[in-house]
Amino acid sequence: MRLSEVAEALEAEVLLGDGLLETEVAAAGAADMVSDVLFFGRPGMLLLTGLTKASVVRAAQVADLSAIVFVRGKRPDEEAVELARDLGIPVLLTSHSLYDSCGRLYARGLPGVIPARQRESPGIQ
Amino acid sequence: MEPTPTDRFANRYPILGGGFFLAGRASGEVKRRLSELSLPKELLRRVVIATYEAEMNIVIHAVSGEVAISVEGDAIRVVAKDRGPGIADVQEAMKLGFSTASEKARSLGFGAGMGLTNMQRCADEFRIASEVDRGTCVEMTFRPRPVDSKEEQQDDGN
Secondary structure (H helix, E strand, C coil): CEHHHHHHHCCCEEEECHHHCCCECCCEEECCCHHHHHHHCCCCCEEEECCCCHHHHHHHHHCCCCEEEECCCCCCCHHHHHHHHHHCCCEEECCCCHHHHHHHHHHCCCCECCCHHHCCCCCCC | CCCCHHHCCEEEEEEECCCHHHCCHHHHHHHHHHHCCCCCHHHHHHHHHHHHHHHHHHHHHCCEEEEEEEEECCEEEEEEEEECCCCCCHHHHCCCCCCCCCHHHHHCCCCCCCHHHHHHHHCCEEEEEEECCCEEEEEEEECCCCCCCHHHHHHHCC
């Protein structure tokens, strides 16, 4: 699913990354804990979160994630926005809840990150 | 003179305990520097994730510390050393979910009690030594892995 389709499905505002909306997102995950992101995040994963701090942006950089969606109308801290801008990480804002946002993307065919054994192709890695 | 492999990259990053504002900067810099070495992506990723966990542990728990990175042949070594309270029971601290992180750290999304486990999972060699009221030292070595190896197998159990 392209990032533009993610934005559409979530009726999201694109805060950062207007030029990156053609990016293909293979899978998504949701977390409010940084270590969770580092633990199950996969390269290219879309992250949905309610954590609005710079730490979540740093985690996205460290784990090679593709973009961040802040849910439930939350706006990331100034510091978080600055860091995402510096690192070139797209940021989307949606008023939908975490649960609804995940549901909307899942219903449109965007899978969660898949444990290695169940994976058929190493595409997500 | 040809540089030896260890000359390719070696660097130390000082880290301030409680320095939440700067937190993650060292790991970001490590990622940027290591990216220039055309290492296998999965290797780079594990090194940077473990380095970030180690950096955050110092920020959250210690007075001060440093992370040192060196490339030795095809292996990467990360040593995170701090001056701080130390860990009374390392076995206990290694348990998934065990955390003594402050409210401040938790408000930033830390304190899941997964940091040490995650470092161990990412590294191919992991050693931790700690002394109460002195500090903690974590030594990690990373080597390229075939795809679908340790990291992902362990995911299935979690």
